[in-house]
Amino acid sequence: MSSVEVSGLDMHEVLAEPGAWTTVYTDGPQGEPPGAVESRMRSLKDRLRDAGVPDDDADAVLAALPDDTGLPAPSARWLLVRAGDIVADEGFSSARRGLERITHGSFPDIVPLVRHRGAQRRILVVETGRDGAELSLERLGRAEPEHTEQVEGDQQPITKVNPGGWSQARFQRSVEEVWQHTQSDVADAVDRIVRERQPDHVFVTGDAQARGLLLENIEGGTLDLVVEVDADTRADGADDQSLRDAIDETVSIAHDDAISAVRDRAAEQDARNGASGLADVVGALQQAQVQTLLLDERMADDEDTLLALSATPWVALTAADAFDAGPGTPVPAVEALVRAAVLTDAEVLFVEDEPDDGEPRSDRGPQPPRAVLRWPAASITGDAPAQENDDTTGSTS
Known part of the structure; x- marks a missing residue:
């Protein structure tokens, strides 16, 4: 099936129906100061006019582009306009792929959209620990996750100690049982999201022992998608560079394959x-x-x-x-x-x-x-x- 999805829009209907479509594929936020944004919009207005874009479509584009969509810099925007109405406004958390495109014609230009969508693989990031986990379902290249979920473990002691005496072994077993139960709950959530949302990859990071217990509990079909990242991104002061590197490498290899x-x-x-x-x-x-x-x-x-x-x-x-x-x-x-x-x-x-x-x-x-x-x-x-x-x-x- 084609992977082209635009929220609230039937792309089959849009592409099958000839009309008067304006398509603009241009830069999104570039991290420049407000004065530079205004200058860029003035220049874009000239290019819209030169491309034969009707005034009402051009006005709609120029009004929409400066909006803060939460995209990082650099980024790109793809807008589809008809009769002065913005039909679609898609932002991408990556630089523009290829030349700027401004067209007005019977059919929309969708190649920039498809190229970006091809890089926007759906992934599930699981940051797990002994006290629970954070799950984030993401589309690469989009500013916000599609779904987030938190799994909380039992509110019992989760850290092994050395109390001494005859109760030590029983206490240690109790703590391990809490860890095991917590990761079983995390595994259930991960398996459910994989079945319902079908991510391309599942990245597991966090506490090393918690990761091991989680991987023992998830289903085989989910395990085939797992990339384990040897980093505890939940620890205080930790960054996610190892996770991001693993995502970039995995997605690049999968695309080449x-x-x-x-x-x-x-x-x-x-x-x-x-x-x-x-x-x-x-x-x-x-x-x-x-x-x-x-x-x-x-x-x-x-x-x-x-x-x-x-x-x-x-x-x-x-x-x-x-x-x-x-x-x-x-x-x-x-x-x-x-x-x-x-x-x-x-x-x-x-x-x-x-x-x-x-x-x-x-x-x-x-x-x-x-x-x-x-x-x-x-x-x-x-x-x-x-x-x-x-x-x-x-x-x-």
């Missing part, structure tokens, strides 16, 4: 499971055959266009293959591909080209689009998919 899996899957069975190149990918999208679409982010800088159609099959190379969906609207090729993918519930992944700090960006061109298909590629050309032999059914005459 997902891209490798798409490439491997698309190449299976002599590439019958995949489509490569603009024409083949468009053909697969027209049949809602794409399961995962893989795009090079450099396509966002390309000047190639495709036709965005107002009905199925949603995208076409030329008017000749638009079927009965009308003449179509020329839009940047990457926008047309992503729009068709979202409308057919395909997942979209971007290969991001991010050079190391201080390194120049290479001048290579974009790699061709690639897709993993829901059924074999032979059916794009009308051939019936090959039937697998089933030795259990026997033959009929």
Whole structure:
């Protein structure tokens, strides 16, 4: 399924309905003084006018952008406007990805939204201790967590002491039982959130002994998602740098693994499971055959266009293959591909080209689009998919 979500907005409906849409993708708070913000808004007003944005849409954008959304600096904003009303206003806790985009046309520009959403994995952070735990369900790149929860342990002694005498062993066992019961409660909460909200990763940090007890109690399916961070972020004076480093590394590796899996899957069975190149990918999208679409982010800088159609099959190379969906609207090729993918519930992944700090960006061109298909590629050309032999059914005459 496509991961594009905008609160209170049906993206299928927005993308399927031609209209007069203004899309603005620009910088959010940059940590500059108020005077610099005002100067930036004046400059943006000129760019809105130059892009042909209607005055009422431009006024709505300029009124919304200076609002304090709680985003750190640097950040980015994506706004969708129609008839002077802000339909969507999404903020991202990371710098803008690519060039500023200001458009006014029949369909929204959603590539910046999809690129940021692809990096906004849902994670569960569990900071546990002998007295309980704090749980935070987060979307990376968003300012506020989606859900927080606190699990409090039993209000009995939670620290081992040496009282001496015959009662020492019994006292120590009692303390250990309190710890065990507390982490069992934490595990129940973690398992429930994983079942209901399906995070991509679960990061466990906090007291070392409490972490060990927690990992003994959580379910196997949850354990597969766990990344244990050897740091007690609940301790007085502790910072969360180790946790943040672990999150960044884990998410980066997972993204690279997902891209490798798409490439491997698309190449299976002599590439019958995949489509490569603009024409083949468009053909697969027209049949809602794409399961995962893989795009090079450099396509966002390309000047190639495709036709965005107002009905199925949603995208076409030329008017000749638009079927009965009308003449179509020329839009940047990457926008047309992503729009068709979202409308057919395909997942979209971007290969991001991010050079190391201080390194120049290479001048290579974009790699061709690639897709993993829901059924074999032979059916794009009308051939019936090959039937697998089933030795259990026997033959009929």
